[in-house]
Amino acid sequence: MPSSYPLPEAGLAESGFAQKPLDHLDSLIKAHIEEGRYAGAQIALARHGKLALFRTYGDARTEATRVPAANDTLFLLFSQTKVLTSAAVWTLVEEGKLSFMDRVADHLPEFAARGKADITLEQVMTHQGGFPSSNVTQDAWADHALMRAQVCDFSLEWTPGTRLQYHGRAAHLVQAMVIEAVTGQDYREVIRQRVIEPLGLGQDVYVGVPEDQQSRCADTMGHEPHDNTAAFRSAGLPHGGGFATARGVAAFYQMLGHAGRLGGVRLFSPRLIAYVSRNHTGESPDLNMTGIPMHRGLGPHVRGESDRIRGLGTIGAPSVFGHGGVGSSYSWADPSSGVSFSYLTNFVSPDPWHTLRLDRVANLVHAAID
Template identity: 55%
Template structure:
C-alpha cells in the first residue's frame, strides 16, 4: 500500500524505457549492488533515477538496521547523507544571494563581524563554498549543536592553516558550519529552519529530506555502520545518536531518501524550479555548478575536484571522485564519505542518487562508486 505522503511527491512516475534509460544497464547495477550486500560489503542501499521531471526508478536493498533485530530497507527509509548535505545547505546560501541579502564576493565578516578574528577578515563566501578558505581542519564541539551562540563563537575563533585562496583543500565540516552561521546572521533564524522552509518544503520533500531529523522520524532512519572483520558491520555510535540526528550538521548530517535527492537535483536541472516553486534562479544554477577551481588539485583527494559553490563538476581530467569516469564534463554533484553519491547531468536531464549505510574506507569506496556511476551513465540513452 502506498505511504500517505507518496501522493505529494513532486515527480510523477514513469518507466525507465519511457525516459530513455536502458533496463539492461540498470539491471547490471542492481546485480552489482545485490552482490555487494551478499558479500557483506554493506548492509543496505537505495538508488533512484529521474529524468525530465519524472521518477524512473526508486529501489531499496538489504537492511536498514542489523542490530539488535535486522530491519529491511524500504522505499521510506531515510539514509544519512554525510557530505551530500553540503549541497542542500549551500542551496540556502544561493537563495539568499538571489534575494539580494549578500554576494558571493562579500567577506563573511561583512555579515558576521567577529569572523574577522585570527586573520579571516578577507575570506569571502566564494572562498568558503569552493573549499579555499584556509581552515580545512576546523571542527565543531557537540555542545554547539544545541547552543547556537557557541556555534557562532567557534566559527569566529577558527584559525588559519594556510593563506585563504592559496590552496584548494576540502573543508569536511568547517565551511558549512560557517555557512550555517552566515545563514543565521542574515535571517535571524535557526539555519535548519531556514533550509527546511525555504528549500526543502517548497520542493514537496518535507517528509523525505531533512537537515535536522525530528525525533518522530528516527524510526525511519537507517543506522550508519562501518565494516568490521569478516563481513560484519559495527554501528558508528557518534552518528546514530538522537542528538546527532537532530543536530542537522550542515556539512554532513542530513537524511533523505534516494528519490528525494534525485528530485533535488531535478530542481537544479530545471533551472531552480520544481513542484511549482522557484528555489533559485536559472542564472544561479549556472553559476554554482561551474568549475571555479580549474584543474588545481584538491589536496585532500590528490586530484582535481573542479569545485563549484556546493557541488563539484566532472570536468575532463582522467579521474574524478564519484561522478563516474564516463560522465559528461558538465555532470555535477557530491558524495558522502565512504557511503554515497548523488549527481545531475545537464546534457541529458538525468539525476541519480545512490545511498548506502556503511562508511567504507578507501580505496574500495571510490572504486565501487566509479562502477556504480558508470553503470548509471551507461544506462542513459540520448
C-alpha cells in the same frame, strides 16, 4: 509513501533508459550486500521531471533486531548535506541579502579574528578558506550561540585563496552561521522553509530529523558511534547531518539539473544554477582528495574533462555535477540529458574500494542513458 512527493512515476523505456546497464547495477548492489560491504542501500533515477526507478535493498538496522530497509527509510547523507546548506545561501543571494563576494566578517564581525577578516564567502564555499581542519565541539550541536563563537574562533592553517583543500566540516559550519546572522533563524529551519518544503520534499529530506521521524533512520556503520544517536539526528549538522530517501535527493537534483525549476516551482534562476555548478577551481588538485582536481562549484562539484574524477563517473558528460557522502554515497545531475541519480548506503567504506565502486555505479547509470 506521502502523496506530496513532486515527481510522477514513469517507466524506464518511456524515460529513455536502456534496461541492461540498470540490470547490471541491480546485480552489483545485491552482490555488495551479499559480500557484506554494506547492510542496506537505496537508489533513485529520474529524468525530465519523472521518477523512473526507485529501489531499496537490504537492512536499515542489524544490531539487536534486524530491520529491513523500506522505501521510506532515511539514510544519512554525510557530506551530501553540504549542497542543501549551500542552497540556502543561494536563496539569500537571489534575495539580495548576500553576495558570494561578501566577506564572511561582513555578516559575522567576530570571524575577523585570527587573520580571517578578508575571507570571502566564495572562498569558503569553494574550499579555499584556509582552515580545512576546523570543527566545533559536540556541545555546540544544540547551542548555536556556542557554535557561532567556535566558528568565529577558527584558526588559519594557510593563506586563504592559495590552495584547494576540502574543508570537511568547517566551510559549511561557517555558511550555517552566516545564514543565521542574515535571517535571524536557525539554519535548519531556513533550509527546510526555503529549499526542502517548496520542492515538496518535506517527508523525504531532513536537515535535523524530528523526534517523531527518527525511527525511519537507518543505522550507519563503519563511522562514528554518535551517528546513530538521537542527538546527532536532531542536530542536522550543516556539513554532514542530513538524512533523506534516495528519491528525495534525486528530485532535488532534478531541480538543479533543470536550471532551478521542478515542476511548477521555480526555486532558483537559471543563471544562479549555472554559476554555482560551474568549475571555480580549474584543475587545481584537492589536497584532501589524493590530488584529484575536484572542479569545485559553490556547493556541488563538476565532472569536467579530467582523466581522474571522483564519484560522478568516468564516462559522465563534462557538465555532470553533484556531491558525495564519506565512504557511502553519491548523487548527481546531468543537465545534458535531464537525468538525476542518487545512490545511498549505510556503511562508510574505506578507499580504494569506495572510490572504485562509485565509478562503477555511476558509469552503469551513464551507460543506461539513451
